Amino acid sequence: MKQTLPIMPEGTVAAPTAPFVSLDTLWIQLTGTWCNLECTHCLNASGPRDPWLKPLAPAVVRAAIAEAERLGVREIYFTGGEPFLHAEALPLIAESLGVAATTVLSNGTLITDVVADALADLAGRSRYSLEIRISLDDIDETLNDAIRGAGAWAGALEAVARLTARGLLPIVTATDVTATGVQGRYDQLHEFLLARGVPRPRVKLMPTFSLGRRAGGSAERLTEAGLEGFDRTSLQCTRARVVAEGGVYACPILAGLEGARLSTGSLEASFQPASLYHPACVTCHQTGMTCANG
Amino acid sequence: MSEPAREHRRIAVFGGVYSNAPALAAAIADARTRSVEAMYCLGDLGGFGPWPDRVFPLLRDAGVHVSRGNYDESIAAGLDDCGCGYTDPRDNHYARISYVYTYEHTAPEHRAWLGTLPAHQRLRLGPHRLLMCHGSPRRVNEFLWESTTPDGLLRRLLDDCAADVLLCTHTGIKWHRDLHGDGHVVNVGVLGRPENDGRTNVWYTLLSAEPDLRVEFVPVAYDHEAHARDIERVGLPAEFAETIRTGWWTTCLENLPSRERGRGRF
Numbered sequence: 001m002k003q004t005l006p007i008m009p010e011g012t013v014a015a016p017t018a019p020f021v022s023l024d025t026l027w028i029q030l031t032g033t034w035c036n037l038e039c040t041h042c043l044n045a046s047g048p049r050d051p052w053l054k055p056l057a058p059a060v061v062r063a064a065i066a067e068a069e070r071l072g073v074r075e076i077y078f079t080g081g082e083p084f085l086h087a088e089a090l091p092l093i094a095e096s097l098g099v100a101a102t103t104v105l106s107n108g109t110l111i112t113d114v115v116a117d118a119l120a121d122l123a124g125r126s127r128y129s130l131e132i133r134i135s136l137d138d139i140d141e142t143l144n145d146a147i148r149g150a151g152a153w154a155g156a157l158e159a160v161a162r163l164t165a166r167g168l169l170p171i172v173t174a175t176d177v178t179a180t181g182v183q184g185r186y187d188q189l190h191e192f193l194l195a196r197g198v199p200r201p202r203v204k205l206m207p208t209f210s211l212g213r214r215a216g217g218s219a220e221r222l223t224e225a226g227l228e229g230f231d232r233t234s235l236q237c238t239r240a241r242v243v244a245e246g247g248v249y250a251c252p253i254l255a256g257l258e259g260a261r262l263s264t265g266s267l268e269a270s271f272q273p274a275s276l277y278h279p280a281c282v283t284c285h286q287t288g289m290t291c292a293n294g
Numbered sequence: 295m296s297e298p299a300r301e302h303r304r305i306a307v308f309g310g311v312y313s314n315a316p317a318l319a320a321a322i323a324d325a326r327t328r329s330v331e332a333m334y335c336l337g338d339l340g341g342f343g344p345w346p347d348r349v350f351p352l353l354r355d356a357g358v359h360v361s362r363g364n365y366d367e368s369i370a371a372g373l374d375d376c377g378c379g380y381t382d383p384r385d386n387h388y389a390r391i392s393y394v395y396t397y398e399h400t401a402p403e404h405r406a407w408l409g410t411l412p413a414h415q416r417l418r419l420g421p422h423r424l425l426m427c428h429g430s431p432r433r434v435n436e437f438l439w440e441s442t443t444p445d446g447l448l449r450r451l452l453d454d455c456a457a458d459v460l461l462c463t464h465t466g467i468k469w470h471r472d473l474h475g476d477g478h479v480v481n482v483g484v485l486g487r488p489e490n491d492g493r494t495n496v497w498y499t500l501l502s503a504e505p506d507l508r509v510e511f512v513p514v515a516y517d518h519e520a521h522a523r524d525i526e527r528v529g530l531p532a533e534f535a536e537t538i539r540t541g542w543w544t545t546c547l548e549n550l551p552s553r554e555r556g557r558g559r560f
Contacts, residue, residue, distance in 0.1 A: 022432065072450030075442060101442035101551060129441040129551035169552045183383045190384075200560060202548065203382070294381055294437075294549045 015277035016224045018250075021238040023267065024075065025292050026068040027252045028096075029244030030089065031055045031081030037107050039148045041137075041175060043253040045212040046081045053256040054245045055081070058088045062095060064243040067267045069099040075292065077103045079252060084110035090118050097126040103293055105173070107152060108134040108159030116159070120166035131293055133171045133204065134159050139192040157196065164198050171202040171293060207287050209280045211253060222276045222285055235281075236290045237274040241267055250274035252291045300332070300359075300417040304502045306512075307426070308335040309463030310363060312486025313343025313396060314496070314538075315352060320516040321485050321498045322356045328500060328512075334415060336463040337363025337428045339408070340396035341376065342486060342534050344524040350404050362411035363428040363464065364435040369397055370409035379435045382548035389546065391531060416457075420503020422478075425457035429464040438462050438481060440469035441553035452477040459507060461499075466490070466543075467554060468497050470509045478507055485514065488541040490550075490558040494518045 032053035035046035044053065065076065076096045083089050083104050096102040111119075111132070123130040136156045138144040144153040156172075163170045174189055176182070186203055193201035210218040232238065237250040244255035247263050248270035254260035259277045262270035276285075283289065306325035311318050325333055335358050340346045353360055362370075364377040376393040380386050400408075413434065415426040430436035431451055448471060452460055460479045467490065468483030483489060483497035493513075500510040522535040533544040542559040543550075550558070 069444070069446045072447045074444065074447050099446065100444040123552070127441070128444060129439075129553040131552050167556060169555055183387075186383045200555060200558075202555070290381070293551075294379075 015275045017273035018232045018235045020271045024239035027077045027242040029255045030083045035081040037149045043212045075101045079105040101128040103131040105133045109155030111159035116162035133173045173204045175206045211280045302331040306330040306333045307482045307499045309482045309484035310338035310486045312341040313346045314486045315348035317485045317516045321514045333358045335360045338365040344528040346400045361415045366408040420505045422458045424459045426461045431455045442551045448479045490543040492541045
């Protein structure tokens with residue numbers, strides 16, 4: 001699978017870079033690209049078989065959390081793949097919550113009553129916020145499952161219900177893959193969740209990227225000339241680092257790609273400019289998006 | 295790093311005013327009864343409220359030392375938005391209404407004055423080196439919520455800015471973190487709107503050097519009903535008045551972390 005992803009060929013003209021500003025967010029690619037779903041728009045082509053990016057060993061995660069604390073990290077995010085496939089997900093989330101506010105990006109299908117109970121317990125015992133983001137791409141079950149696979153819609157909404165019942169406030173995350181505009185999309189999801197008994201709906205919208213299973217849609221790259229006058233410190237790669245198999249990367253959605261790798265060792269060694277080499281960088285530049293919660 | 299110009303032992307610190315002149319007047323009057331040597335304000339003078347220009351003479355007449363917030367930066371420079379950094383379209387809708395109204399109802403001389411305000415203020419409170427900022431020392435619009443601001447980050451911020459005590463506002467909800475020998479960080483709350491707890495009062499903060507640092511959060515009652523009626527009278531959204539009247543936030547909610555959001559009604 002890895003060879004199908006767009007990686008900057010060697011010898012290509014040097015891409016512009018974004019400076020490193022601060023370690024606001026640490027992303028942990030907990031399960032690599034191992035997922036129980038196989039969505040048609042997945043940013044890193046995750047799936048249930050032979051993940052091209054392997055899950056992280058717990059010791060690697062613990063070391064990253066400890067180093068991030070020492071470096072003054074603000075928030076920690078767990079992603080994948082599907083993080084709850086990892087056998088040590090809950091203890092590692094607990095460890096993270098001892099250090100900083102923690103967010104888990106999930107498709108929700110593995111958030112059983114037992115897992116929801118455990119998450120509520122962790123949230124209640126921590127001084128920092130625990131956020132659970134649940135992916136849902138359409139309020140219509142058929143349309144959603146055409147993208148995310150059979151049972152994904154029901155599983156996501158069951159997770160939302162379980163978390164809501166325990167006083168957690170999940171953030172429903174949708175891409176604009178079926179959207180008709182940001183405001184309409186937001187209002188649609190908001191009303192939908194209210195109607196399903198979620199009293200304080202929280203919605204995050206994400207653009208789609210020419211990446212992963214949607215790679216190849218654009219060959220456009222950022223250039224120095226195109227970035228003239230643009231404040232590069234507004235890009236999330238100036239304030240985020242990602243720990244994944246193989247090292248530390250500049251961007252959550254480029255984790256595992258050689259062009260985005262900044263260190264094969266410590267987090268601190270990755271505190272250097274990030275190459276804006278990928279077509280996905282164009283989307284960040286154009287939309288001002290962040291993978292973080294707000 | 296130069297030494298702070300001013301030295302005090304007891305001060306009052308106000309957070310965002312959001313054009314809530316009656317609350318500001320009540321807070322100034324209250325602080326005067328509490329033997330403070332000076333009053334400070336950490337910016338965001340406009341927003342949400344009906345009469346932005348009424349805030350300026352209150353601050354000047356009372357000799358309040360003011361630094362600038364993101365709202366003040368935007369109004370002074372005539373930028374397109376308040377710079378609060380919202381990502382949610384509903385939040386941005388209401389933020390836009392508030393910002394356009396505030397800009398149009400802030401006199402040119404007041405806009406110019408906002409442009410002269412410092413980004414930070416330093417002083418010495420007894421033995422403590424204080425740094426005052428709006429959002430954080432590194433970004434004027436960074437939200438330092440209690441539940442998403444870890445000790446490790448606070449230690450780094452204090453170290454980076456060579457301070458023992460860091461004061462901020464911007465989120466709208468007060469908190470105090472004692473880092474047990476490594477310093478203190480205080481979000482002083484805001485005067486502009488209640489803090490999403492179903493109570494209509496607003497808050498400011500007293501700090502004293504005794505010589506250990508003492509932090510007191512002071513509730514301020516004011517004629518919130520009259521303020522809510524004025525918001526409605528000038529045609530600002532009913533949601534703004536509802537917040538003043540009920541103590542529950544109705545807008546600018548999506549940036550709230552789950553812990554703080556869970557305490558509110560909406």
